[in-house]
Amino acid sequence: MTSKAAELSVEALGEQLTGIRRHLHRHPELSNEEYETTQYITSQLTQAGIRILDYGLATGVIAEIGSGKPGPVIALRADIDALPVQEETGAEYASLFPGKMHACGHDFHTAALLGAAYLLKQQEEQLPGTVRLLFQPAEEKAQGAQRVIASGALQQVRAVIGLHNKPDLPVGTIGITGGPLMAAADGFAVEVKGSGSHAAVPEAAVDPIVAAAHIVTALQSVVSRNVSPLHSSVVSVTQLHSGNSWNVIPEKAVLEGTIRNFDEAVRVKVLERFEQVAAGVAVALGATAKVRWIEGPPPVINDEALAALGIEAAEALGYQAVKPVPSPAGEDFAFYQREVPGLFVFVGTNGSREWHHPAFNLDEQALPVAARFLADMAVRSIAYYAANGGAKS
Numbered sequence: 001m002t003s004k005a006a007e008l009s010v011e012a013l014g015e016q017l018t019g020i021r022r023h024l025h026r027h028p029e030l031s032n033e034e035y036e037t038t039q040y041i042t043s044q045l046t047q048a049g050i051r052i053l054d055y056g057l058a059t060g061v062i063a064e065i066g067s068g069k070p071g072p073v074i075a076l077r078a079d080i081d082a083l084p085v086q087e088e089t090g091a092e093y094a095s096l097f098p099g100k101m102h103a104c105g106h107d108f109h110t111a112a113l114l115g116a117a118y119l120l121k122q123q124e125e126q127l128p129g130t131v132r133l134l135f136q137p138a139e140e141k142a143q144g145a146q147r148v149i150a151s152g153a154l155q156q157v158r159a160v161i162g163l164h165n166k167p168d169l170p171v172g173t174i175g176i177t178g179g180p181l182m183a184a185a186d187g188f189a190v191e192v193k194g195s196g197s198h199a200a201v202p203e204a205a206v207d208p209i210v211a212a213a214h215i216v217t218a219l220q221s222v223v224s225r226n227v228s229p230l231h232s233s234v235v236s237v238t239q240l241h242s243g244n245s246w247n248v249i250p251e252k253a254v255l256e257g258t259i260r261n262f263d264e265a266v267r268v269k270v271l272e273r274f275e276q277v278a279a280g281v282a283v284a285l286g287a288t289a290k291v292r293w294i295e296g297p298p299p300v301i302n303d304e305a306l307a308a309l310g311i312e313a314a315e316a317l318g319y320q321a322v323k324p325v326p327s328p329a330g331e332d333f334a335f336y337q338r339e340v341p342g343l344f345v346f347v348g349t350n351g352s353r354e355w356h357h358p359a360f361n362l363d364e365q366a367l368p369v370a371a372r373f374l375a376d377m378a379v380r381s382i383a384y385y386a387a388n389g390g391a392k393s
Helices: 010-026 035-047 106-122 144-151 208-224 264-284 304-316 333-337 366-387
Strands: 051-053 061-065 073-079 130-136 157-166 173-175 179-182 184-193 233-242 252-261 288-294 300-302 320-322 342-348
Touching: 010 035, 010 106, 010 366, 035 051, 035 061, 035 106, 035 130, 061 106, 073 106, 073 333, 073 366, 106 130, 106 157, 106 366, 130 144, 130 366, 144 333, 157 333, 157 366, 179 342, 184 208, 184 264, 208 233, 208 252, 208 264, 233 264, 252 264, 264 288, 300 304, 300 333, 300 342, 304 320, 304 342, 304 366, 333 342, 342 366
Parallel strands: 073 130, 073 157, 157 342, 173 320
Antiparallel strands: 051 061, 061 130, 173 342, 179 300, 184 252, 184 288, 233 252
16 A cells, blocks of 8 residues: 555645644543544554554554564654643644643654654665554553553564654754653652640640651752762652641651652662651651652663764754753653663754643644654664664564
């Protein structure tokens, strides 16, 4: 079957991808609920004559482009889920579903990967290897990448390439760097237990609120006195809950928040010191503190060789490659990088709002930029690994 998209010019492809992105934007689905999105992506790929692979995923799509010639397998990844956000863009293509919105641009990522697929389909017979397309669910819950890996969809893959829109970069700019790009994102809940009493008789209690307040203060030393100033780390307490009456000292207080790190060794040390500080301060005040970790993705650490290829690809396409400022946000693309070399880049979209804002939007002229970059990187990566070890055994 000949793809209609394969016959389009880059400009016409951009128009087509804008239509796809707007359809996805109107119909957002939350993590693990991307059933209609899965069907839509499958339909678009099938119409283009691109093979769908069955890896048993409830949501998400795995597909492949290649003539069957022996050679490296390179994966391209896009995330497809939306956020529980009420949209405030005022766009004519705004979400049709109250309380759901593509406020992180995953609709852009999905459309861009479809565009890359169309471009790669044009040269399928000439590819000295295979491109595997990973339309991944549940990135916002940091679950989807691990599910894709568990399905076996990363088998035989030599390298994986992904991207994220970046509102503070102009269209035509691609942020590419080797090494750390995005942070490990861990959550925590600390349960502080004391003993309750009437508020007028505090000496009969072990006040968990006082202990929790001291823990919050002491946690500020975890980074400042345990992490080198040459590294970066964030410990943020974002919630403190305790009690339900003005005249009762409660038995329990709960702290919640997040920790961000760009280095695995620093991550391990910060989490260890966090537990020691919380437990130690609680004990000193007669209470106990139990930490429950909500493990997020590890840091995104880009392969240096792939980063060099990415700069070559961007410049060959006429785009500007810049060294991006690392983001403290988390991204489950990092789980793929634990399995195979990977490159994650920022594509400039000239947006007025940051990710997850109700008024988040982006410049759709960046769609063909992202699509062409992904396609070119796939071709370059196949050639690179063919010259440096061939297919993965």
